[in-house]
Every structure is written in structure tokens, then in C-alpha cells.
Amino acid sequence: MRTIIRLVGLGLILTGLLMGGLRLHQDWQQDHEYGRAQQNLRDQLWQPQVGHQASAPPQGAKRKGPGLREGKALAVLRIPKFGSGYRPVVVEGVSQDALAKGPGHYPGTAMPGEIGNFAVAGHRTGWGQPFNRLDQLKRGDSVTVEWRGRSDTYRITETKKVKPTEVGVVLPVPNRPGVKPDKARITLTTCTDRDPVTRAYRLRLVVWGELRER
Template sequence: MPIVRNGWGSATRLTIRAVAELAITAGVVLAVFVFYLLVWTNHRTEAAQADLTEDFRAAQETGTEVEDRFAPPDSGEGLGILHIPELGEDWSWVVVEGVGDADLARGPGHFPGTAMPGSIGNFAVAGHRATHGEPFAHLDRLGVGDDVVVETVDGWLTYEVTWVRILSPSATEVLEPVAGHPGEKATQRTLTLVTCNPRWSSTERLVVGASLVERRPADAGPPDAIA
């Protein structure tokens, strides 16, 4: 009687091999994706920040006149340097105009339509808490009374943190001229910083509010907070 070999063993081996190959492929794709998020995006943002800082310092050194300091630059262009001493002695980021993906890939972004630095109203800025340089990774360390300094071509602006809140992503009222009070006319100069919360999620927003407490010209040197 001829021997009939069972084909189930071969089929099982082929299935296992196919599944293993798929798992290896998925692992490679995941590793590449993680590398892109944690290494490559940070590298690209660092390069962009270097260029933006160079342009900003060149404008300072040449005494470039600011045609209208209350008018925003083009999307993706720098408008000032943000310093937060509480996040590190050397912590500084050039803030760019715009909060689109391309803008935030270059650094913290100014919400179009909100006030410019030092003007009456709400100067609102968003930033990544993870990937793309993670400028606001540790924004949760800020508390009431901490200083946030904005360096512009023509001077220094020191804001003092007055509130910190965790809100839903739909709480866009924090971008109003008076943060949290839609329709109210602004009479003060304020700053609002917005980022995701928790750090590796986007289910909430961490929002920090501050008020302008000091303004000084560029030739007066940096304020005590960062001197």
C-alpha cells in the first residue's frame, strides 16, 4: 500500500514561516517609525532652530529696523526667542509664526490672529511636548510666579505665570484676547502656552497663562530672570 504523506505539517510550517516574516517586517517598520519620531524629527527641528537663531542674531547685530512689531511675519518665520528659566539655564527656542504641522516642526508656533509679543491681548503659543525637538516636554514644571521671557529684536518682555490648567482639546477659549473669556475686550498684555497632555498623548491640553510684568529695550540687557 502506498504511503500517503500528511500535507498538514507542510502547510503549518509555511504558515508559521509567513507569520514570522510578517512579524519581522512589522518590527522593522516599527523601528524605522520610532527612529523617525524620536531621532530624525528632533534632528530636523534642531537644524531649523539653528538657522532661525542665526537669522535672529544677525538682525540684532545689524540693527535691522522692525517695520511693524505688531504685524506677524510669514508662516514659519521667527518672531522672537522664548526663554523659560525654570526649564533650564540654557532653555531657549525661536518662536515661529503659525501652528500648522510644518510650522511646529520648526519650533513653538504663534497662533495666527492672537496678539503679538508685548501688545495688548493674548500672545498665544503652541509647542510639541514629544518629537520635533520636544520644546514643551517639561512645561508641567511651570508654576504660578515663574518667569517666561520673550526676546524680540528690539527688546525683552518678561511675563509672570498666573495660572496653569489641564483642559480639553476643544477649550479654544484660551486663545481669546482675554484667555477663557470669549467676547471680553483685552486691556492687559498676556501670554498663553499650549501643549498636549499627557506628554505622549493628545487627549488633553496643558495650558499656562502669564501676564507681562516688565519690558526693557534691547540695549538694557537681559532681565534678571535670565541674566
């Protein structure tokens, strides 16, 4: 019986090590693909007329932004609190494929610096985890978005954890449906508070900011 218990215990240990190794490999692969995608996106931003409808999209493709298809480079996000090396390229769209490349702009929300709400989602773990430190942002911290040759800087006004069903956080005036926006805002969202059993994220972390006067 002792031998059987030892063998079962050894088997569990080996299984745990194998699962851990597979997870590390998966994380490495995701980060590698994310880095390669980010480099391709930076190359896109150097191309002329990025962000403009320079040519017609392929038949059946849906335009999600001002001349951009889902997954295409839109802007560069800078957060001084995260250091000078933090500059992920934001893509158009928030599908799984889009967010695997970088933070994604919610289709239909405002563009950077415009009146309304420029809303962006990003992964907290995996795929480069661009928003893994989002919880460090506090009221008064700055967030800069570089877009079409200009820089728009926002000041953080509030952070909050909400349920995934609370989609009003990305409205033109957050959580106030039907209200006409009177200023330019930014909203950053990511997952938080992972369930220890299911490993699923139970809440969303939301960071709001307002455009600083130019």
C-alpha cells in the first residue's frame, strides 16, 4: 500500500511539473508572437496615411475605425509611470485575435483626443500582458496616446472594479447612457481577480481619465 501511495504521489508531482512546463512554454510562445506582432504594427505606423481610408477593403471585410480594419495599427500608448520602454501599439478591435497583437480600441468609441470616450482593452496575463500593471495607476497619473502625428495626454480620474456585464463603462459618458459627451475621455479595461478554482477572471478593472488641456 505504501508503495502504491508513493507511486501515486510521484505521478501527481510529475503531472504538476509537466503542466507547469507546458504553461511556461505557452506563455513564452504567446509573448513571442505578441512581440513579433507589435513589431509588424510599428512598421504599419511608419507607412503613409495610416488611419485613413487610402484604399478599399477586401470584399466582405468590415471597417471598424476611420479607414482601419480589425487588428490594424491605430496608435501608440505611453504611460510614464511604467517607464520609457512602455509603448504598446493599440490596434483596432477587441476580438481575441486583435487583443493577441496588442491593446485594442473598442469599435464605435471615440478616437484619441476627440470629444467622447476613447476606450481600450488589454490582456493582464498572456499575450505580452500589456495591462498587467494597470492596477498601479492612481488619480492624477498621466496616459499619452500618440496618433496621427500628435500626442494627447489624459489625467487619470478614477479606477474601479466592475462585473464583466457592466458595459456602460465605455459609453461616451461612462455609465450614463444617452448623455451627450462634453469632453474627451479615455477608458482602459482589463481582467482582474481570478477565481482560484476555475482560474476564470470574475471582475474587470476599469481606469478612467480626462484629456488634459492642450
